[in-house]
Amino acid sequence: MAKLKVGILISGRGSNMAALIEAAKEADYPAEIALVVSNVADAPGLAIARREGVPTVVISHRGQPDRETFDRAVSAELERHGVSLVVLAGFLRIFSPWFPTRWADRLINIHPSLLPCFKGLHVQQQALDAGVRLSGCTVHFVIPDLDAGPIIAQAAVPVLADDTAETLSARILRQEHRLYPLVVRWFAEGRIGLAAGRVAIKGVRPDAALLFSPAP
Numbered sequence: 001m002a003k004l005k006v007g008i009l010i011s012g013r014g015s016n017m018a019a020l021i022e023a024a025k026e027a028d029y030p031a032e033i034a035l036v037v038s039n040v041a042d043a044p045g046l047a048i049a050r051r052e053g054v055p056t057v058v059i060s061h062r063g064q065p066d067r068e069t070f071d072r073a074v075s076a077e078l079e080r081h082g083v084s085l086v087v088l089a090g091f092l093r094i095f096s097p098w099f100p101t102r103w104a105d106r107l108i109n110i111h112p113s114l115l116p117c118f119k120g121l122h123v124q125q126q127a128l129d130a131g132v133r134l135s136g137c138t139v140h141f142v143i144p145d146l147d148a149g150p151i152i153a154q155a156a157v158p159v160l161a162d163d164t165a166e167t168l169s170a171r172i173l174r175q176e177h178r179l180y181p182l183v184v185r186w187f188a189e190g191r192i193g194l195a196a197g198r199v200a201i202k203g204v205r206p207d208a209a210l211l212f213s214p215a216p
Ligand code: GAR
Pocket: 010, 012, 013, 014, 015, 016, 017, 045, 089, 090, 091, 110, 111, 112, 120, 137, 147, 173, 176
């Protein structure tokens, strides 16, 4: 069967992008990475994508008259590469409302907190300041509101007493690298349903282990 063509948008390190490229190397993985777009010309993730033979394009947001002009340029590249699912992976650019509307239900993001807690920037520090015992990451559909949109899947990690934003971030990132390829697989397999703003996933086990923090 034809593989789902995925476009990944990055601005920086690209470790989630790398995890997706790695997953897509598996013969039975139902998606292929058709294009990586960066708005930052020297984003380290671009070098990884090029090394892996994935087509890349840089579209700078600088010098564009407004957000929508930039969004339309990105969209045109995605269309040119036949992309059916757009995956944000550390893409640090806020869209105009046009882009999430154009790619409605086919645009997903990963965020390093258990949404709807801790939106925006410095989210690990927000989690530490709030004293939560569990944090994690969320994959969600993107809508015009920032860090909102129907939640598809989450992975939780404990927050430890001596955590810094860096140690917590690293623990969450390891789970991001597991969760994102899984969600893209589910999407490609047509298992993610969206109705009335809520997501249902076909064929997942309802009995996953509970995570206590601290452990009892
Ligand atoms: C990831 O932790 C991702 O969840 C976060 O940026 C990092 C990108 O890392 N995204 C956001 O905070 C979006 N609001 P990566 O470039 O190594 O994938």
